[in-house]
Amino acid sequence: MQRKIYLNDSMDKYSVGLILDYLEDKDNSLKIEDIINNANENKELKWKKSESKTLEFGFTSSSYWVRFVAANSYKKEINWALEVDYPHINSIELYKLTGKSHFEMKRAGNSLPFKERDLFYRNFVFNLTQRPETQSTYYMRFTTVGSMDISLWAWTPALLLRKINDESILFGMYYGILLMASLYTLLLFFTSRKRAYLYFCMWIIGYGLYQSSINGLSFQYLWPESVQFERISIPFFILLAIICGLQYGRTFLDLKNNLPREDKFIKSLIFLSALGMLFVFSFPYPILVIIAFLNVVYIVRLIFITRFLKKRNPFLATRYYVAAWIVLIIGVSAFSLKSSGLLPSNFITNWSQQIGSLLHIILLGMALTERFNAINKEKEDAQIKAIDVLTAAALQKDEFLEQTTRKNIEIENLNTELKKNIRDLNTAKEKIAISEEKYRILVEGSNDVIFSLDENFKFLTVNNAVITHLNIKPEEVISKYFLDLIHEGSERVSVSKLLVQEKLESFAVDKNPMSFKTDFKVSFTSEPKEMRVYLEYVNIEGRNEIIGKATRVEDDLLIKYVESEKQHLTIENYFITAEDISHRITRSLAKYMDHKKVYILRIALREIIINAIEHGNLNISFDEKSQLIDNDNYFVFVAERQQDSKYRDRRVQIEYSIDPRKVLYQITDEGDGFDHKKILTGESVNVNKKMLGHGRGIAMAKNCFDELNYNGKGNQVILIKYFN
Structure with missing residues (x-):
């Protein structure tokens, strides 16, 4: 007995899949005349009865025919709508028998511009009319390069309109949240300059475009006239979303430093996905889906990798990251089980993909925030340790300066005592000679330039360190004036020399020890050498001499911390x-x-x-x-x-x-x-x-x-x- 749809004005939505018959056309040779005559090349056509609401055949090159009967037992005409609840069928042909071999035909599918549809709606809808007290047989032919999913629903026009309005509100809320989240993360990127926020924003946008393509909204609102791009929009955007997701995962988990091999493997997946996007019009549709599937499998593998990374780097905020991907997988799985009839159809299962993806984005945002907070805390701890080190160094410096001061006092006391001894030993030439020899060894072994000047600031003696620092032999310095070694620059009157001259004149007047920095000439080069000069008057055998020392200016060790x-x-x-x-x-x-x-x-x-x-x-x-x-x-x-x-x-x-x-x-x-x-x-x-x-x-x-x-x-x- 032929199963039928009994139409009426108050009926709820009805799954046509439960009452239809279907037929596979493997070589795409059957025409409507063959179907109506129930024969092709003298062979019987073997129709099969559907036992589920949705017929799922996966990727196939075959065409599929379905047939069903709609009956109107009332004495008035009934208008009704037939919805194909899968927006990615390339070609749909609907035939309504009006006689033994006569029929009316309508076309739909995403191979036609959107404006040619009976209803401005993301799914395919045929507006149909059934005359009073009649029944009609309908045949439909489905052809597509993607997945062959056939899900037919009968609606009253009013109920279908209410469904569309409810969907519009929910889709508007969903994509509005995605848009706000992407704009917010983009703003965070511009303010913080952290690339993880940019990749997170790209992941939200890529996933949103993929979802809108799956829902049929992209074809409805973004490219209603671009039939060619609509055919490949799903693999294109799923590959884009995967590239963004993998790049975000690389950055978030810092795989370049934590797991370099995994990082290289992800780079290869990104390259493969980018190649698929680039040749999306050339690659077979199933190949693109396989590439996407391999990436999805690897993303699932990343969930287990994060547990290992948590042990190696406790600052990785992996708990929210793992939870985000688990929630998304649960949402997608729940929708798939609902579509297969293994879960009941209700608000939760119907919108599980959207609910899962929103929770996924929220959890990823929390993971990103927690990670940066952990990094900031790590930096603060490092700064505290650095401050402690600097404090300890400062204390050591103070101790060193204190010890140096004590040593200087001791040296000054020794110098005073040495002068007294020299005066006492003037008559002992042998002892004086020994003392002079010791003094010569001490001076000549010093790394500093040690010299003596007369009261006119003319060199009397200088040690061999002058060769190291100024590339001048000691004998070339003797009898020269101190100012002769000062760097003059290119001016006719050297300001540097005038300033040093002023210091020397002041020193000659008050005869107090003096220290200053100045630039000396260096033989065979035009570049000066900055040194610190120490001058002090001493009285030797009743005459005044100036003892001096020139030391190389040491770099401030704390400059690197400024x-x-x-x-x-x-x-x-x-x-x-x-x-x-x-x-x-x-x-x-x-x-x-x-x-x-x-x-x-x-x-x-x-x-x-x-x-x-x-x-x-x-x-x-x-x-x-x-x-x-x-x-x-x-x-x-x-x-x-x-x-x-x-x-x-x-x-x-x-x-x-x-x-x-x-x-x-x-x-x-x-x-x-x-x-x-x-x-x-x-x-x-x-x-x-x-x-x-x-x-x-x-x-x-x-x-x-x-x-x-x-x-x-x-x-x-x-x-x-x-x-x-």
Whole structure:
């Protein structure tokens, strides 16, 4: 007995799959006339009865025919809708018999543009009419290159419309949540610059496009006219989602460092998936699905890998990561079991894929947040340990300085005692000779340059360390003046030499021990060598001599720990202070620049600070300075200005900041300013042409700094140097 659908205006949705017969056309040769006549080449057609709501045949090149009967026992016409609840069939032909060999035909399928459908809906819907007290036999032919799933449902128009409205609300909520999640993670990427957020965002977008393709919504709203792309949209977007998911997993689990072999294998899967996407129009549909299936299997394997990684790296937030993939697998499995009839159809099973994917994204977001929190905690712990190490180092440094101070006191006491012994042993030439020999061995074995000067600062003795440091033989130094070894630069009158000369004159007056840094000439090279000089007067046999030592300037060991630094310094109008300050505010540059460039910047800064003192606070004009230098009366005039009540209370303000990107100096004096535009545009050229020994400070600073800006008045300058 032929099974039938009994139509009425109040019927609920009805599964046509329970009453239909189906037939496989392996060579795609059957036509509707053959089906109606129930014969093909004189062979009987073997129809099979369906026992389930959905016919699933997987990937097949065969066409499938189905037939069913719809009956209207009422005395009025009934309008009804037949839904094909699988939006990825390429071609569907519906035939309604109107006579013994006459029929009406309708077409559907994603091989046709979306606008040709009976209803603007993601699934295929045929609007049908059944006349009063009649029954009709329907035949349908299904052809596709993808999976052959046949699920037919009969609806009343009103009930189908309510279903579509309910679906639209739920799909809108689902894809709206995915959109908000992707935008939020993209915002986190732009604010934190952490690539894991970008890959997470790409995974959400890729999975969302895959889901919308599965649901048929992409064809409905995104490319309704692109029939060719619709046929391959599912493998294309599932491969895209897999690439994003694998890349996110690589980054999240840090497989490059934790499991390098697994990382290389994932890279090969990503390459294979990208190849599948690139040749998606050329590869057979089943091959693309197999590639996707292999990737999905490996993603399941990643769940077990994370348990192993948790033991190796406790900072990996794997619990949420594992839970996220398990929830997604459960959601997809529940939907598949529902479709197979092994689970009942209800709201949970019908929407299990969407529910599982939303929970999946939430859990992945929690995993990502927990991981970064763990990393930050690890960094904080490392910083605390580093601070402890620095504190311990500082304590050791203090102890070392304290011990050094005690040793210095002991050495001074020994020196005093040694002088007394020398005076007592003047008459004992043999003992003096022995003492001199010991002294020679001590001095010649030192790594520091040890020397003696007469009261005119002319070298009397110097040890062999001068060869190591300055590449000059000791005999070439004897009888030279101390200033002859000072680096002069390219100026006619060396500022460095003038500053050292001022220090020596001050030392000659007060005769107190002195220490300062300066740059020495190095033979056979134009580059100077910075050294710290110690000078002290001693009285030997009734005459004054100067004992000196020059040591190499050691790098500050703590510079490498400096991330940023700010200082505000106020100095008086002394050139010696400008020299010392220039050393102080450039010492941290050694972390970002080589010593040669640091030296050039230090000289330029020193010149700018001296300009602020002499031309700003002391109000010495360019022409006045030129005349005073020619008359060899410059420093006397400067000393008078420094004591003048009109100028002596003026100060130079120096503000300095450094970070890994740049260093900035702001130098402000209390003078009347100057026409800096004239200097910057042409005056430095005149200075070079006249070969003057001054006036090059601004030009030097302009050449070695990236930015040099004066305020309108001209008493404040900002200098910026970028490290990259």
